[in-house]
Amino acid sequence: MNSDANDSVQTIDCDTTVRRLWDYLDEELDASRYAEVEAHVRDCVHCAEHFAFAQHFLGAVSEALDESHDPAALRAQVLKRLADDGFRAA
Numbered sequence: 001m002n003s004d005a006n007d008s009v010q011t012i013d014c015d016t017t018v019r020r021l022w023d024y025l026d027e028e029l030d031a032s033r034y035a036e037v038e039a040h041v042r043d044c045v046h047c048a049e050h051f052a053f054a055q056h057f058l059g060a061v062s063e064a065l066d067e068s069h070d071p072a073a074l075r076a077q078v079l080k081r082l083a084d085d086g087f088r089a090a
């Protein structure tokens with residue numbers, strides 16, 4: 001175990017950041033990992049886009065769940081919400 005870096009935020013790469021994305025949004029990271037992700041996203045446009053999309057996605061899903069429990073309708077709702085927010089389906 002290497003735990004001598006409690007004070008300084010480690011630099012992490014894009015792969016690591018994206019892998020932590022969902023845990024970050026679920027607030028399941030410990031404080032130092034959380035800080036590493038935040039520091040990376042602040043400086044990296046590529047990852048910032050990923051995170052913005054994921055945040056919008058979760059928001060769209062929870063809104064759609066309030067309105068419908070039919071999977072097809074739910075999917076349509078989520079895609080519509082994302083499109084309204086300026087995201088395109090790939």
Ligand SMILES: [Zn+2]
Nearest residue numbers: 014044046047
């Ligand atoms: Zn990145």
